[in-house]
Amino acid sequence: MRSRAESGAKRLALDAALLGAALLLSYLESFIPLPLAGAVPGIKLGFANIAVILCAYLISMPDAAALSLCRIVISAVLFGSVTSLWFSLAGGAAALAVLAVIIYSPLRNHISPIGASVACAAAHNAGQLSAACFVFGSADILRYLPALLISAVIFGSITGVIAGRVITAAGSIKR
């Protein structure tokens, strides 16, 4: 479902709409308190990733990359701090790399948005913790990775199911 045939304006409008959705999802997610937030730093639902996955599957991977980058920067400016920006970028870059591998490889036909979402979530957590290692000069913080990876599977599956349903619904809409 590549969009090469779509006009530039339509694609831009879709990207912009998805960016708005991503920012909104990011904002809404901040209102949902997670029970383990104190014990495990960096645990999050990752709802904004739904928009990125939608973009990657429905539009294109480069669009998804631009979407993710914009979302992270704007979200950090609006809701976060400069420090959190670098950690988010590290996580986002890792997630995009994994997503690109999935989208562009022959594996694409064997992986649904659920698997892609879990992979993105896991990569995001790994990337973010690795950045934290550099910042703190210590590998101790990696001790949180196993717990974060498990949460990536759980929350990634949830966001993946949501993304999958939207993609299925979008596919049945007449263009």
Next chain:
Amino acid sequence: MTGKVKRIGGLPLTVGDALIILLVLAAAGVMSAAFAFDRPDGEGDRYAVVISPDGRKEVPLDIAGVFTVNGEGHTLTVAVESGSVYVLDSDCPDRICVSSGRISEPGEMIVCLPAKIMITVETEADAGSVRADGEIDAVAG
């Protein structure tokens, strides 16, 4: 996605999805095991080790007290009492550090990402298991 992807049974999962999930869980398991072996368990006096943009500071856990730590424009108020250390208050946006509770064993940690502050516990025998080079903001740029 075309409709040609094979799913497992009645679930919306594909074989590839299941493999990814298993891979991530396996990685989590392997890392857990590796960390369990590396768990410090030395005897001796315990210290709270605070790593901040200003450097590394060690505070003995057997002396009750309160001190502040600064990082990236944020100030954390850290308290030591009854052999444990915890963050009393913080002006960082998330306040995850405050809700992290008390730590008292080596291997436990409290982290404040916005302030770039990390608090761990070390025993004299394991001193040096947490390395800090003081150049905290090399990545932030």
